[in-house]
Amino acid sequence: MGEYILAALVEHKPGVLHKVSNMFRKRNFNIESITVGACETKDVARMTITIQGDEATVEQVVKQLQKLIDVIKVSRLEPGKSVVRELALVKIYTADSKAKSDIVNYATIFRGRIVDVSRDSMIIEITGSPAKIDAFVELVKPYGIKEFARTGVVAMSRGLKSLKVEE
């Protein structure tokens, strides 16, 4: 078992996310996270999908994705050769000034940004690998996390090699 990251270029039209996620459910594949957004080509969206599984499962996932008519291209991203990023917003309870200064320090160490401050709370925006976000969350947990949202992973292979729609 391992974690795999797939990037897929799909038609940017209604219902495509449903078709993709439905395929995962129907084939009994587990999605860890799925993100969708625009990419460099008009009318094309890029999905980043992280899944847990073994080699055979991932091979099937790729093929089943490619089989969907609205999926244009699928690529497996190798963790060592890819940039993998996630963004999280963490709202932390900051009752006293010690808590406030601790959180500011941690945020600085993790290269996070303070995006909201109130009398009793702060929102930290943190970007990085999923592991880094996990580590930050662990660290601030004792102060009391009021709210936590993460985007799921986006990823891209390093170097010139690209996932593109052929014209």
Add this chain to the structure above:
Amino acid sequence: MKMSGSQALIESLKREGVKVIFGIPGGAIMPVYDVLYDEKEIRHILMRHEQCAAHAADGYARVMRRPGVCMATSGPGATNLVTGIANAYMDSSPVIAITGQVATHMIGKDAFQEIDIIGITTPITKCNYQVRRVEDIPRIVKEAFYITSTGRPGPVLIDIPRDMQTGVAEVDFNVKINIRGYKPNIEPHPLQVKKAVDILVNSERPIILAGGGVHWSKAYEELLTLAELLMAPVATTFMGKGVIPENHPLALGCIGMHGRIEANKSIMAADAILAVGVRFSDRSTGKVDEFCHDAKIIHIDIDPSEIRKNVPVHLPIVADAKMALKAIIDELIRRGFKRERSEWIKRIELLKKECEDSEPGKELTAVNAIKLLRKVLPENTIVATEVGQNQMWASLHFRVLKTGTFISSGGLGTMGFGFPASLGAKVAMPDVPVVDIAGDGSFLMTEQDLATSVVEDIPVIVMVLNNSSLGMVAQWQRLFFGKRYSHTDLRGVPDFVKLAEAFGARGVRVNSLNELEQVLREAIKSDVTVVIDVPIPKEEDVLPIVPPGKSLKDMIY
């Protein structure tokens, strides 16, 4: 050209060569039906249940090897199609389903007869469309027909909101299509072909396992040529039944849970398997971990996702069956390879002799009735089956003599498929006799379309093997559930003779094989559908059987 969406739809269908639509009108598809009212080139066949419309289109598609079209209204019309669409999906049949939908501005409001048929059919279609602009209709229809019939065939649904049917727009029928996410690979990779030939020429006990893909790519001739070059016996999956005439010396019949003994034994003894157009379903392989693990498996399929989905393979070839087989033949010829009668073939011949079907006996049993049926029917007869014991008896004992003349619901196992599918087949080939080998349980699931058969003048023969049971389930109860017959006794209802007569068809009950033979001979010439009620012993089992979850080696016979 300026026209309504409904007109654009019908014109598009005509341009795709559609001659027949199986359907039922309803509120949300009425504008299309209004256009059909004056239509001369397309025959619309009014079915009595939308499920039958889909099955009939499927049967038509299987016989014609081109898309069959069914049509229904929104809501219940559309959901009634679902079983038929799922059936076509599981057996890779090119069916185009057209559904009406409530008007665009009503979608999402839970309007009368609104249902999310796109959501419902997403997992059971190759692709589906909801029309959002009238001018898109020609492109959508073109794409739908292209997708349904190329690559691995499969059903495509087009959902048309009512305002898209009535709306008028400038439409262009010469629209070019380019589906960037759909480029099926049909040509085999030359290196893979060479490797396949290496395996095959170096094998001592090669076997070909041919499936439904051979039907869809019409690779009959190539299959036979290759089998003879390699001196390889040909076993088939159930979906592959009839890819080779079953009286050919190299034909072994079907493998699987109710496979023929010679087929199951041979495939388990082979050292190389050329699997073509198969998907290694659990019903074919038995316990998959014990399926031919010592043999080298070459897997030809046009759908890359079938490779290694169910069984590990040594050599995949992603290609059209016909082209791949042709390439292998060419390579064999290039190498000057032709195998003489080998020890393997002698062994196969011996095995075949041991397993040979006897002549039909005197008693009126299902097996005897089916053997008799083969003797009476002309070679070109199209035989459909229902699902259950009737189907497996047909698979075991009805020898298909002409390729592509056997149709049955394999993957989904849909009781009620056979009769409407036989209607579709008869519409496709009106000059050929069409027989549905039925069971009493299955036939009752779609018998209302006897009305269609009579009114629309589509005469077929329904041979009901009547054990007054849900026979296959009863058999499992007998074998695996200690004869606890939970809810499988149908208690002799209905009277199929009266039922047939009520619809204006002919109904006959036979009490002996002699009577059956006589009735069949008349029925072939009948210009109205004939339902033959054949009472069979309640406890007649389908044998052999591989118990569920067991290896093909553990066959009981």
